[in-house]
Amino acid sequence: MKGKRSNPFASDSEVVFHDEVEVNDDDTGTFTETFDRTILRTGDIAGAGQMSYLFDPEHQTFKLLQGWVDTPDGKRLNVAPENVMVRPSRAANAAPGFVSTMTATIVLPQITVGARVHLRVERKTVRAFAATGFNSSFYLSPVRTGDFYVSVHVSKDKPLSIGARNGFAVVRDETMEGRRFIEAEAHVRGVSPEDEEAHMPPLDDIAPLFTLSTLKDYADLGARYHRLAEGKDAVTREIQALADQIAGDKTGLEAARALYAWVSAHIRYVAIYLSDEAGYIPHDASAVLAAGYGDCKDQVVLLQALLKARGIASEPVIVKWSDAQAEWPAPETGAFNHMIIYLPEFDLYANPTDKFTPFGVMDYGLVGKPALHATATPVMRRIPALKPEDAQLSTTGTVAIAEDGSLSGTARVSMTPMLGVYLRRELATDKRQLTVMRNAAARLPQPATGSLQVTKPDDLEIPLGFSMNWSAPQAVKPTGFVLPAMPDFSPNPSPQSYLGSSKPRRFGAFFGPKTLNWHLTLTAPAGQSFVSVPEDVHVTNEAGGYDAHYESAGGSLTVNRTLVLKQWVVPAVSYSQVEELFRALVADQGSILGIASTHKT
Numbered sequence: 001m002k003g004k005r006s007n008p009f010a011s012d013s014e015v016v017f018h019d020e021v022e023v024n025d026d027d028t029g030t031f032t033e034t035f036d037r038t039i040l041r042t043g044d045i046a047g048a049g050q051m052s053y054l055f056d057p058e059h060q061t062f063k064l065l066q067g068w069v070d071t072p073d074g075k076r077l078n079v080a081p082e083n084v085m086v087r088p089s090r091a092a093n094a095a096p097g098f099v100s101t102m103t104a105t106i107v108l109p110q111i112t113v114g115a116r117v118h119l120r121v122e123r124k125t126v127r128a129f130a131a132t133g134f135n136s137s138f139y140l141s142p143v144r145t146g147d148f149y150v151s152v153h154v155s156k157d158k159p160l161s162i163g164a165r166n167g168f169a170v171v172r173d174e175t176m177e178g179r180r181f182i183e184a185e186a187h188v189r190g191v192s193p194e195d196e197e198a199h200m201p202p203l204d205d206i207a208p209l210f211t212l213s214t215l216k217d218y219a220d221l222g223a224r225y226h227r228l229a230e231g232k233d234a235v236t237r238e239i240q241a242l243a244d245q246i247a248g249d250k251t252g253l254e255a256a257r258a259l260y261a262w263v264s265a266h267i268r269y270v271a272i273y274l275s276d277e278a279g280y281i282p283h284d285a286s287a288v289l290a291a292g293y294g295d296c297k298d299q300v301v302l303l304q305a306l307l308k309a310r311g312i313a314s315e316p317v318i319v320k321w322s323d324a325q326a327e328w329p330a331p332e333t334g335a336f337n338h339m340i341i342y343l344p345e346f347d348l349y350a351n352p353t354d355k356f357t358p359f360g361v362m363d364y365g366l367v368g369k370p371a372l373h374a375t376a377t378p379v380m381r382r383i384p385a386l387k388p389e390d391a392q393l394s395t396t397g398t399v400a401i402a403e404d405g406s407l408s409g410t411a412r413v414s415m416t417p418m419l420g421v422y423l424r425r426e427l428a429t430d431k432r433q434l435t436v437m438r439n440a441a442a443r444l445p446q447p448a449t450g451s452l453q454v455t456k457p458d459d460l461e462i463p464l465g466f467s468m469n470w471s472a473p474q475a476v477k478p479t480g481f482v483l484p485a486m487p488d489f490s491p492n493p494s495p496q497s498y499l500g501s502s503k504p505r506r507f508g509a510f511f512g513p514k515t516l517n518w519h520l521t522l523t524a525p526a527g528q529s530f531v532s533v534p535e536d537v538h539v540t541n542e543a544g545g546y547d548a549h550y551e552s553a554g555g556s557l558t559v560n561r562t563l564v565l566k567q568w569v570v571p572a573v574s575y576s577q578v579e580e581l582f583r584a585l586v587a588d589q590g591s592i593l594g595i596a597s598t599h600k601t
Contacts, residue, residue, distance in 0.1 A: 014038055015146035019138060023154040027128035027214050031136065032065070037117045041193075045111050051119060052105045054089060059127045062086070062104045065120040072114035079119075083107040096270060131224055131280035133214035137334040140168070140186045140208040142507075143195045150210055152182040161213045163330025168208040184210045191506075198497050201510040201569050204324035213332040221333070222318065222378025228281045229297070229316065229374070233304040236286045243309035252312070253346055257359045259306045261460050263299055263352045271295035296353040297339040303352050304341065315342045317349065318372040319383070321365045323510070325568050340366070342373060349383055356424035358460045361417045364391075364512050386513050388544075388564050392416045394517040397486040401595065403525045405476040407446060411486040412467040419514070420464040422491045424457040427466065437468060440487035443494075446475035450487070478525075478595040483534065483559070485589065490516045492565075495582040495589075505575040516563045522593075524555040529598050533557065534591035539584040543570045543577035546584045555598070561588070 018034040039048050055062045067079030089101040108117055125134065140148040148168070154160055156175045164170055164184055172183035186208035200206070215221050235243075246262045247255040270293040282288075282297040285305035294302065300316050307314045320328075321338035328335035340351045348360045349371070357363060368385040372378060397411035415423065427433050437452040450470030455462050468487050476484070492511065524530055530552050537548040544565040551558045563585060570578050 013147045014040055014144050015141070017138070017140070017146075017148045017150075019148070019150045021136060021150065021152045021212065023134050023152065023158060023160065023212075023214065025155050025158055027134045028125045029134055030125070031123045032120070033123075034066075034120045035117070039111060039113055039115045039117070042113055043193075045113070048108070048117065049111045050105055050107045052103050053121060053123065054101050054103055055123050056101050058100060059125055059129060061122075061124045061126060062102070063122045063124075064104075064106060065122055067106060067108075067119045068117075069108050069110055070116040070118070071110050072112065077109045079106060079108060083109070091271060099271065131228055132221065132333050133224075135213045135215070135333045136211070137332060138168070138184075138210045139203075140188055142166070142188060142203065142206050142208070143191050143193050144188065145191060146188050148186045148208065148210075150182075150184045152180075152184075152212060154180050154182075156180045159214060159216045161215055161217070161331040162211065163328065163332070164208075164210045165326070165329045166206060166208045168210040170210075182212075186210070195506055197501070197505065197507050199493065199509045199511060200507045202322065202324040204322065205326040205569075206507060209329065211328065211330050211332040211334060213330070215331045215333075218331050218335075218372050218380050219378040221331070221336075222372050222374040225280055225316070225318065225374040226376055226378065229301065232282050232301045233285050233308060235305055235309045239285060239289060239302075239305045240309045242289070243306045246306070247310050251310075253348075255310050256307060256312050256343055256346070257461075259303060259310070260350055260352055260359045263303045263306070264355055264357075264460060265458070266292065267299050267302060267352075268293045269295060269299075269353060299352045300339050300341045303350075307343070313344055315344065316374045317342045318374055319366060319369050321351075321369075323365060323512075325368075327370070335370070336372065340371075342371070354421070355458060356428065356460075357421050358417050361421060363418060363421045367418075386418075388513040388515045388566055390416060391418045391512070391514040392517065393419045393490055393514070394519065395486055395488065395490070396519040398521045398523065399484045399486070400523045401476065401478070401484075401525060403478075405474050405478055405481075407448070407472040407475045407484055409448075409470050409472075409484070409486060410467065411470070412465075413489050414465060417463070419491055423466075423489065424464055427454050427457045427464075436489070437487075440468065440489060441470055443488060444470075444472070444485050445482050446472040446484065448472040448475075478528070480532070480592055480594045483589070483591045483593050484522065486518065486520055488518075492516065492563075495585045498578055498582040499586065505572040508569040508571045509575055509578045510569050511565050512568055514565050518559070518561040520559040520561075522557040522559070524557075524595050526555070527598055528595045529555050530557045531594045531596045532592060534588065534593075537584055537588050539580060541577040541580060542574065543567060544581055546581050546588075548588045557593070561585075 016036040020032040023029040064084050069077045084106050086102050086104045089099050089103045091099050138150050140146050156178050168186040170184045246258050250258055282301040285302045288294040288298045288302040304314045317340050318336045319338050320336050340349055342349050350359055351357050362383055366383055369383050371381045371383050393415040395411055395413050399407055399409040426436055433452050433454055441448040441450050448470045450468050452468050454466040455464055533550050533552045539546045546563050548561045
């Protein structure tokens with residue numbers, strides 16, 4: 001294979017992959033991966049002791065072709081057959097369910113610093129995936145020195161979509177004797193795991209990536225799904241009766257809202273994939289209703305049936321629900337992982353799978369994303385993008401200062417529905433509410449205790465609202481103290497976490513557009529007023545802005561602060577703008593106040 005190294009350790013690479021892919025005309029094929037790694041750090045030993053591979057036994061076979069560890073003293077220890085263990089794959093906690101895939105785990109002997117691991121495995125697709133075709137994606141870590149070589153062989157007449165980004169490059173694409181030969185490679189140098197940075201963009205966006213697929217385009221995937229899902233949203237007598245019961249005399253948008261709320265509240269998330277193919281085949285709506293559970297496409301197909309029963313048109317939409325923002329380099333199933341619904345009459349997207357997302361609200365993982373409408377004539381659209389004003393949170397509060405320096409305060413929080421999604425999740429149970437309240441009190445500059453009052457977080461028909469009362473005995477010395485803070489429930493990391501690194505930034509800073517407002521009124525003890533009132537602050541740049549305004553009148557001081565973050569990702573070369581914003585915020589939060597008597601002597 002062109003570019004293949006005879007000795008993977010001749011370079012300074014920590015990991016080297018050689019992947020060979022043979023794609024047959026019927027969408028079956030063979031995937032052979034050779035993996036070599038040098039263990040350089042003690043901290044890597046725990047994670048390097050085993051390698052795991054997923055495969056679907058109904059479609060694929062798995063085989064270990066070679067496996068050994070070369071120890072630092074020159075011994076070669078082969079992987080024993082009993083150290084290759086195959087077991088059913090476990091569904092993730094975030095997506096509980098039952099899956100058909102198997103996990104082959106290879107346990108490696110004598111992993112120490114200086115050891116070299118070599119594995120060669122084969123996964124052969126013996127029965128094609130009708131729902132998706134043949135798909136593969138290849139990543140190289142952006143924080144480990146390494147090399148990735150991919151070789152693809154396919155018939156010259158076989159449609160194949162390929163794509164590469166972030167340093168993965170196609171170095172050969174030619175046809176000889178009726179076969180097409182594609183080679184791609186990526187190389188990462190001058191990095192280590194210590195280069196991971198706070199608030200990095202998702203790895204999907206920055207890792208070198210190569211994709212290949214027998215999908216002709218995304219419309220091909222949409223058409224395949226439509227064929228598999230056709231008729232699954234049939235309106236049965238039970239579904240018609242339920243839709244009428246839920247909607248009552250409501251029509252149009254209000255009826256759709258009520259049906260969405262019912263599915264979100266009553267159908268729990270469970271994924272059952274008795275074959276990997278089932279990941280793209282919804283169950284009948286009537287079966288989902290009878291079971292009371294289903295995955296994202298099952299919940300969508302049930303909602304489609306309920307909407308149809310009330311004469312409301314809808315479309316299934318395939319999306320990527322994640323923080324990743326970069327476009328997938330070419331058509332391939334890795335571009336998607338979720339399904340939502342679209343109501344064309346109202347030009348509205350909805351996500352019934354998320355129990356804490358109100359009707360028509362898209363969270364940070366969905367706004368602005370490509371949306372594949374899997375209809376009879378599939379079309380790719382885009383979910384509306386996010387503006388900072390769409391994601392606002394405001395905290396309004398009071399702090400009363402007693403003569404002995406004790407503090408008593410209130411904080412009331414309001415927000416746009418989008419940010420309410422995250423706080424609904426955080427406040428979903430009494431236990432979580434107690435944790436949130438304690439954490440908010442612990443972050444105050446003075447020790448405090450308090451109580452939290454919350455509307456019902458899982459009632460999507462009621463706007464989320466909550467407030468907190470708190471107190472801190474003898475917290476400040478009136479002669480001079482740090483300006484008291486309110487409990488902060490903002491869905492953003494602490495401002496200090498953006499500061500403090502002396503190394504030049506390698507990756508951008510990810511935070512997503514939002515606007516955070518704080519309105520605080522402080523009251524001095526009777527007969528006293530504030531002295532040393534802080535100066536106003538105004539900082540603005542391309543990353544966003546921070547403003548603080550102070551007004552003192554008698555024994556009252558009002559503080560109004562606003563932080564605006566404009567971008568999803570601020571490039572590394574512009575990270576000084578991020579630091580400028582948060583340095584201004586931190587300095588302002590540390591402002592010193594004093595109280596003096598207003599009585600004349």
